[in-house]
Amino acid sequence: SKMADAKEERTFIMVKPDGVQRGIVGEIIKRFENRGYKLVACKMCRPSKEHLEKHYADLSKKPFFPGLIQYMSSGPVVAMAWEGKEVVKMGRAMLGATNPLDSNPGTIRGDFCIDVGRNICHGSDAVESAKKEIGLWFSAEELQSYKSCEFEWVY
Numbered sequence: 001s002k003m004a005d006a007k008e009e010r011t012f013i014m015v016k017p018d019g020v021q022r023g024i025v026g027e028i029i030k031r032f033e034n035r036g037y038k039l040v041a042c043k044m045c046r047p048s049k050e051h052l053e054k055h056y057a058d059l060s061k062k063p064f065f066p067g068l069i070q071y072m073s074s075g076p077v078v079a080m081a082w083e084g085k086e087v088v089k090m091g092r093a094m095l096g097a098t099n100p101l102d103s104n105p106g107t108i109r110g111d112f113c114i115d116v117g118r119n120i121c122h123g124s125d126a127v128e129s130a131k132k133e134i135g136l137w138f139s140a141e142e143l144q145s146y147k148s149c150e151f152e153w154v155y
């Protein structure tokens with residue numbers, strides 16, 4: 001059904017190296033869990049520059065690109081896939097604006113950071129890019145399928 005499809009939308013959320021080192025991983029996971037989204041993949045890894053260049057391929061011409069790759073490869077990240085209705089759009093809203101100076105209090109960036117170059121988290125900007133990013137960061141075996149007991153009450 002249409003409703004079942006909507007609940008299966010997925011987004012790629014990543015805690016960046018600064019978020020990991022500042023100990024905000026649990027806080028970010030908690031916000032998505034509390035909202036009612038379902039965690040379907042999660043791992044800590046230290047991405048290579050080559051991997052990050054693929055992830056950020058659209059930004060390769062930007063002046064901040066080398067600094068971005070440097071920052072993102074400076075330590076481990078926590079990569080996640082979250083599932084639920086409108087999760088791509090809602091995930092972006094929960095993260096807040098890219099530049100923390102523009103992000104509202106109550107959002108993750110609005111509550112935890114100041115600098116665009118250290119904005120602690122990433123979230124896919126569209127359903128299509130979410131699919132690409134989940135495919136880049138996770139193998140099919142790493143994506144879990146299970147029935148969340150909250151499910152029938154969240155929807």
Ligand code: RTP
Binds near residue numbers: 098119122
């Ligand atoms: P993200 O992909 O990390 O969720 O961020 P976004 O879509 O909100 O923003 P995007 O424009 O795709 O930029 C990706 C990341 O690059 C860094 N950035 N630095 N002026 C700068 O120094 C600058 N602009 C962007 C940020 O870490 C941003 O999240």
